[in-house]
Amino acid sequence: MAKVHVSSTVNGEVMEFLCEPQETLLDVLRNQLNMTGTKEGCGSGDCGACSVTVNGALVCSCLVLGVEAEGAEIGTVEGVSNKDQLHVIQQKFLEHAALQCGICTPGLVVSTQALLKTNPKPTEEEARYYLAGNLCRCTGYDKIIRAVMDSAETLRGDA
């Protein structure tokens, strides 16, 4: 099968790659671009571990084809921190112990960032429903939601 040449902007950096039409954006990120921060939990859009943004929209990268990234802006977990500075969300996840095994964490960090961009002052219920597509099996979500609410407050400057 002939490979397609794709040019995309990932975390603000122009990247080019070759991929087969059947490869998903998740496959491309992990296998072609060596960006393994985005995880595969299910491959069918049911767990959110592969969450990224495409042109600002929060999506499951396992449900986007690599070829669809042509000309698009992709945001992954690798782009959330700024050089050696953690994002507030990442810092709060650590402070609240909102991760145990950590496999769902990259997806949750990306999703939380997307949540707080669309809704800077979510209620607990709004946060839970927005993040319903991010499965966690370790924490029971309690500390995750606390980290999200604290991040929201801090980012708003209400702390």
Next chain:
Amino acid sequence: MSEAKQFKYIGTRSIRPDGFDKVTGRANYGADMSLPGMIWGRTLRSPHAHAKIKSIDTSAAEALDGVFAIASHADLPAVANISIEAGEGSSNLVDLGQNVFAKDKVLYHGHAILAVAARTEAIADQAIDLIKIEYEVLTPVMDILDAMAKGAPILHDNMFTEGLAEKPTTASNVATRHEFKLGDVEAGFAAADVIVERDFYTPTVHQGYIEPHACLGRYDENGQSMIFCCTQGHFDVRASTAALLKMNLSQLKVIASEIGGGFGGKTTVYQEPVSLILSKKSGRPVKMVMERDEVFKASGPGSASRLWVKVGAKNDGTITAMQGRFHYEAGAFKGSPVMMGCMTAFTPYNLENVHVEGFDVVVNKPKVAAYRAPGAPQAEFAAEMVVNEIAEKIGMDPIELRLKNAAAEGTQTIYGPKLKRVGLVECLEAVRDSEHYKSALKENQGRGVAAGFWFNVGGQSSVNLNMNPDGTGTIVEGSPDIGGSRASMQLMAAEEMQMPAENFKPIIADTENVAFSAGTGGSRTTFATGMAVIEAAQDVIRQMKERAAAVWNVTAEQVEWSEGVAINTAGEDRLTAKQICKGADRTGGQISGRGNINARGAGPSFAVHLCDVEVDKETGKVDVIRYTAAQDAGKAIHPSYVEGQLQGGAVQGIGWALNEEYVYSKEGLLENAGFLDYRIPLASDLPMIDAIIVEVPNAFHPYGVRGVGESGIIPPLAAVGSAVSHAIGIPVTELPCSPPRVLKLVQDNA
């Protein structure tokens, strides 16, 4: 031991040292590693639940461009019919090999038959489609009752039930019978004013870790091998793989990646030996990553069970007898945790008369793997439900009933030892005194309480504390970190060394870089590996004192260690750790401490949970609206991660109680092998989980630690089940309490 002691570092909520890699995505999990020349392995799995393999033709697959090698049971050397220690128990080596690759017979939908290594996963999948296998399909048995029925298809011709008075002459699907007893239950029931007996059913469930099994194996020309994999115990992977492939342990290096959840399910091997076989045959490193449906079809799960419980009590609440008969599904090969179910079911109660029988039954489902307190959730679900029903019948508060009969120091357990000091009473009181318990319920709401017991284990751990010339140190340990344990190791080293935690970096070494450590499971890591950290630190302090003594020309007994400083009690000299380490080359070489132990004295952890639900009686939908989990941690090294265990266990139990179950077709094919239809709890399904840490120190650990990883999954099944019973006024006897089941209960009893 440490009750009155003030701690400086443990008990604080430090930032876990491995956290930065995890929140940035840098941490390497099982599927995140690659090697030059790497190819991919994929598995051909049985489309039938029960069948004989008549013929296999791989010729078309072998001819496909891009295919490097094919492996099957024929590539496994013949092994002895022995048990090997691995994970949270032992495995039969022959069974393990037949689970890795089916031999002659497939025993469950998804059972691995062959594996193909190819340039890409897509080519490997194509090759698998080209392989022709002829089956003679057999009738599957999918349920305990069917498996034990007269004339049932037999899975293993050589299975003769063990544990019976007389060895049977015909093969059956019942592998083993267990029995435990104390006193005389008949006399106990005769003395009772009220007796309740019930039959219960719990379904097949999966541990549900988000990370699929993944490994990368390489076998080189020298017979040396390496496996990089996600596992709870890389030494167990080494032991199992070396035993299956008849290798010396020194030939196989296993590197534990970060692990994306295990809960007991990643304590055995599936793909790891296969990746080595394929690597040997192809001359390339071979990576194997399970798809999500493979994880459900061919790993885990937790046993389905049929449980009968009978409890007798006096009107004043004294329990006079408890009896149980438990049947657990082992899956395709023997070895369900029914024995542990027998041992834990009634242990929260101080009893004179108790009798339990347990049966290990094979069915055409995947071989079960350990699932968090294996065996206990099912049996204790049944016991706690009946205890609650007794409470209701005699008009007694369910917490008061439990307090009246609570297991405590000196209680004779059914499985042998007497309990040492334990914290069940304190947990019951914490829940009784909580705001939650005092709050009022509204219409259509119900409340349930339940207790849980798990032994916890100790076991072997090895730690090196290697000091650097600048006075910092590396804690080299061998316990894969599934929930934040590195933070606790760092805190314990800091506490013992009396130096800030940032001085010590914990790492998890591979099987060649640290001495033997048993797997992360059994709630052992903070307890046993922690103990080894403490011993290693004590070893370092001893050496620090000796070096200081040498410098000052005094004896080591004259040197004190305080706040990271050696002090000459016979004079005014002081030397900091940094100074001693900097000068270590002149006093005998760099300082390294070790702790190689087989930790004894693991203290059990009791848990008590409280759950409020609301039921929509028109649809059967159950919502958990409030939840409190209290558990005895002995001493919480890192309170946030202890709370995390309580909360995580509670939510797995809630899922088990509400919506999780394997759904099979009539032909024994798994119909819900994905997260869409295997329904684990979502963030939007739950309220906050109030975690109450109770601390009744374990005298056998320097800081009083009790493991907490497992007990938390036990009480939710009955806490939720009883809450639903309470809300609808009808006893719940089957899990999960899914809407169709709850609605049927409501409608049948309207």
Next chain:
Amino acid sequence: MAVVDYKVAGSIEEAVSLLANAKIFTQILAGGTDLIIQTKAQANPVAVVDVKKIDSMMSATMSDSGLTLGPSMSCVEFTARKDIKAMFPGLVDAAYLIGSTQVQGRCSVGGNLCNASPAADTIPALIANGAECVINGPKGERTVSVEAFVTGVGQNCMAKDELLSAIKIAKPAAGTADAYLRFIPRSEMDIAVAGAGVSVTLDASGTCTAARVAIGAVAVTALLVPEAANALIGSKLDDAALKAAADAASNASKPISDRRGTVEFRRHVVGVLVKRAAVIAATRAKEK
């Protein structure tokens, strides 16, 4: 396996042409949240035509005559439209229920409709609103009702060379509002076990003068249930009328038992949903 060829269409005409000239099985790729899963599961090669660069497919316009919806507009954008939500709150609710936030970032009403799952959330809501499908092919344009568009499990009425180019819903009469409810065992993510879309028109006295009731996930396709609507018309949606509507819906359903629900459960619950959706629709109609 499956996707072997990927093309981007710049216009409706180009998309139709690509479909008409296809040498292998070709599907339209919008959000892809169903399609990509389906292609992963099959061995046969598939070609896809990406329509996300066609403006009219990705946008929605509201006018005095009603809504013209680009079928591939992502749900996250569609559900943010306050004007559409004001006129068709039930349809927007239904669209919002599809999948997770991540799925919402890609999925579309048109995709949900064309995929024609028996349990699709938007279809009962579309039917309740009397929505119509504008189909383009080599021979031109045709319009069919949503009920006629969906023909079976995963089947729609389009030929291989046809494309759904717009979904049109006429502006409802004054005093009309819709609602959609579904039943799932968790709070999100699940495929509907039963679904109900209801539209009611109330006069000044609160009497129902018109209604449409559609049920989903309880037959091979979503069903328009005139008997349920008739039970509401002429009433003030009192308990007796609601019960009659619920019973009519239950009687019209032809559910199966599967890993998501039993026959008895679905039959009962769809009635409950019709009742509850009718009440919500009526409350909204009064507020308008």
